[in-house]
Amino acid sequence: xxxxxxxxxxxxxxxxxxxxxxxxxxxxxxxxxxxxxxxxxxxxxxxxxxxxxxxxxxxxxxxxxxxxxxxxxxxxxxxxxxxxxxxxxxxxxxxxxxxxxxxxxxxxxxxxxxxxxxxxxxxxxxxxxxxx
Numbered sequence: 001x002x003x004x005x006x007x008x009x010x011x012x013x014x015x016x017x018x019x020x021x022x023x024x025x026x027x028x029x030x031x032x033x034x035x036x037x038x039x040x041x042x043x044x045x046x047x048x049x050x051x052x053x054x055x056x057x058x059x060x061x062x063x064x065x066x067x068x069x070x071x072x073x074x075x076x077x078x079x080x081x082x083x084x085x086x087x088x089x090x091x092x093x094x095x096x097x098x099x100x101x102x103x104x105x106x107x108x109x110x111x112x113x114x115x116x117x118x119x120x121x122x123x124x125x126x127x128x129x130x131x132x
Contacts, residue, residue: 030093056092
């Protein structure tokens with residue numbers, strides 16, 4: 001295992017000095033997604049696309065016609081509004097200029113200490129190590 005890495009892929013995101021970006025493999029999956037023909041296929045697409053909703057500006061507004069298809073009692077009728085929303089979501093997910101996280105995340109620094117006894121140190125506010 002490498003102690004210092006330029007970038008790390010974690011839970012569908014790539015974390016690097018540039019910030020948090022979506023995993024390119026997941027984005028290519030969205031880009032090549034075929035037009036949904038059933039409610040189950042629609043829910044699958046929305047599930048994957050909504051995982052990256054913080055990267056797409058006005059995601060809920062764009063996806064509204066698609067979410068309307070998933071409402072209880074609604075008939076699955078694919079119309080022009082749905083097609084436009086579907087294509088727009090796919091395009092927004094693929095375009096690199098849209099990949100700016102909508103919420104600023106604080107800078108975090110993770111430290112891992114290796115202890116020869118196999119125990120993990122737990123630090124209090126006074127920064128005194130207690131081994132657990």
